[in-house]
Amino acid sequence: AQSVTQLGSHVSVSEGALVLLRCNYSSSVPPYLFWYVQYPNQGLQLLLKYTSAATLVKGINGFEAEFKKSETSFHLTKPSAHMSDAAEYFCAVTRWGYGGSQGNLIFGKGTKLSVKP
């Protein structure tokens, strides 16, 4: 079975500071991993995804994440936070089962990012 753990339900950074949101996964098969962002009262929007190509994945809005198999991690980073980055961020892994991909995503509990001026 696959699972995702996001460390820290709430992270606060100052504008211009480094953003680091942590995600660790558990999977018995090579995982496909995703980061989604949810702005208040909106649906989820894909930031980036890892699908077994390059381990460093670049996404929208200056975010990137690095797949580290040895650490079972897929942490999300951004060098310099903007006020507009304040949102909730979800890490997810594709569910696999007998016969291959089951299609749906398994999500972490989310991390709320606050950005202080």
Add this chain to the structure above:
Amino acid sequence: GAGVSQSPSNKVTEKGKDVELRCDPISGHTALYWYRQRLGQGLEFLIYFQGNSAPDKSGLPSDRFSAERTGESVSTLTIQRTQQEDSAVYLCASSSTSGSRETQYFGPGTRLLVL
């Protein structure tokens, strides 16, 4: 083009009533997913449809929950005899196929409150 749309955006109902939530996927997307987002509990998978295949219902929490999809078009999630614990945001997503690499595109959700 248009994204995933859901209706209603908000629904308040009384305990014991039935509710129907609607999802219009992106045109041409064969895969459709329903998730539930309860406060402080992240997103939980409910059900997914892929083309004309039998839906994967493994995430439905009880037999009060059911969903239908007409071909590769709209889907309706029905909750019968609603309970207070059903209060949540119900999110629909669609993707071009059900492949595990595919990006799922989410609608804005329906916020359900059961009194």
